[in-house]
Amino acid sequence: MPLRDRLGPKGAILYFYPRDNTPGCTLEANDFQTLSPAFAERGFTIIGISKDSVQSHVGFCAKQGLSFTLLSDGAGELCEAFGVWREKTQYGKTSMGLVRSTFIVDHQGVVRKVYNNVRTKGHAEAVLAEVIRMGEAA
DSSP states (O other): OOOOOOOOEEEEEEOOOOOOSSHHHHHHHHHHHHHHHHHHHHEEEEEEESSSSSSHHHHHHHHTOSSSEEEOOOOOHHHTTTTTTEEEETTTTEEEEEOOOEEEEETTTEEEEOSSSSSSTTTHHHHHHHHHHHHHHH
16 A cells, blocks of 8 residues: 555654664654544544564554554665665764654645654654644644
C-alpha cells in the first residue's frame, strides 16, 4: 500500500526511528501510542518507520501494545527520500545511520513541519501541540 493511502483525513505523523526494542525508540513509540486518540480526533494517523524487518515490527507492536502502523524500510528508500539516512558521529566514530526525525504531513502528502535530531522525552506532546496549533490556524 502506498504511503499516501495511509494518510488520515487531515494527514499523518511520520516518525523515523533507529531500532525496535531500544530504550529511546520504546519511549517514543509508547508516547505516540498514549496520544494516538488525540491525533486520531484531529484526523491524523501515526506511522513509525525504521529499517527493522516486518517480523521485528510485529513483535515490537505486540510487546508494547502499539495500535498504529510501523513500516519496514529495509531497503532504505523512504529514509533516503526523507533525508533521514545520514552520516552520524558517535563516540568519535563516523557511520551512516537513521537520524531520529518526525514529519507532519497533510492529507495531500505535503510536509508541513519537520523535526530533526529528535530527543524522545516530550516529543510526541510537542508534535500534538503543533497539530493543534495548525488546526486552529486553518
